[in-house]
Amino acid sequence: MKTARFLVLVSLAALMGALVFAPATAQDDMTEFVFAHGGPIRNMDAHSHWYGSTHWLTNLLYDCLIWRAADGDGYVPQAAHSWENVDDTTWRFHLRPGATFHNGEALDAEAVKWNIDRVREPIGDIPLYKQWEFVKDTIVVDEVTLDITTEVPYPYFEYDVSYNGCEILPPDYFNEVGQEEFTRNPVGSGPYMLMEFSESDRYVFEAWDGYHSGRPEVDRVVYQVIPEPSAQVAALLAGQVDMIPSVPVPDRPNLEATDGISLLMETANRMHHLYARVETETGAVAETYPDFVPATMDVNVRKAISHALDRQLLAEVQGAASPRLVRVCSYYPEGFADQYADADAIAEWYNPDMAREYLAAAGFGEGEGPTIHLDAPTFQMGGEKEVAEIAAAMLTEVGFNVELNILDSSAYGTQISRGGNNRDLMLVTLGCGPSLLPLFYQCGWVQANYNVCIDEWDAVAQEILRTVDSEARLDLWGQWWDFYLDYTQTITLYEITNVMALNTAEFSFTPRKDGWMTFRDLSVADM
16 A cells, blocks of 8 residues: 555655655564654753654653653652642652663662652753643652642643653663753653654654553554645645645545545644734744834724624635634633634624724824734644734724734744744644643743733632632633733634544544544554
């Protein structure tokens, strides 16, 4: 099957000018699964960055203490075979006796403590530590038992302990070789070992015989970076890859009609939003654009933008999305689906006349709105370019003069996102879990693209993060959303559904509820 498809890819690539990626040199009887990753991929020191699409890979290489269940319902054991909440501020983890890293180094309580301490109190540039501020201490009880304590009861403990920074690295090996060498030759304890890679290009993982839960069914998992969606589709049709993560709308009918390929749909656990500039101190914008004053510094301008956008239409343009008003996915209670995912509420929010009234309150006459710069990538989760173009037309309709700046995804990440060069508006793709969100809008959380500092909002956020009672916490979330919508720094558009394409002739995969493209549970299709 793959050989026949390879010939198709050569022909398609010749017509399209797409890159052709060489097939892996798999051993004769090894099953190999190739995933088309949009890139870029960061280094394999999983503590040193936030990039979720790199953590897809590190999830194969490393175990965490526990992990989120694939169906979104609870948690499953990894390095810890069991755990319990000993008291209001103490969680106890029981590690697997005799567990080791791939190199034979012991995965014991001391090793876990070293890792948690590293992300809590980093040496060097490790941006994850704020996520781990809820941890007060890590206490080794014995060789296979570890307590993690918090200052106050923490309602999102299990979620955060199984998220970015949870990966367990081998401390002896890391300290022996240093961070730079470790990123070139990483060692973990997960179900797969990283056998070879070319940076941000091709990563080859092979199943580890010594994994505590048994050797994975699929022998080799390859992440192949293919940035262009059209080239991903061509590679799938040609059999060079077995799965692509986000199928462009025009290609869906063709792929769905192709024997051996199926489309899979599941929430991406991602949303599209617009970030509005509310200050110029963060990032590089003040240096790049001296004396530039964003029109979005005025809250009336920001509210005009929010009410000018027809979220239902934008979701249709994206191709697989549902309109939303707030930044938590609707399947979480904190997303208040009956209020902020409600079709009537969203339809009512779209109000061009109200948008014009807000522009008038900002001092602009009819048809004489401000100039705003809108930055967007061509493609990340799908449809970004088209969404930005339609959004610009909606804003123009109510009086804005829109300067649209669309860049390919790599340039967008370098020049706009990471560089902090967003001026008025930028289109962003963000996760939609609730646990970290209150942190992102606190005075102490400064990032390149925005900083928000409202003392009253901070106080509500702090209460959310120490309120265990679910009803009381949801009441606080209601207050938190009032601040979110009134301040209008982040303008939520819609929740994205992943439309994936899989070679189901050879593989079986159930998409994860958290949207992660990681393949611990991948299996060979029944023949």
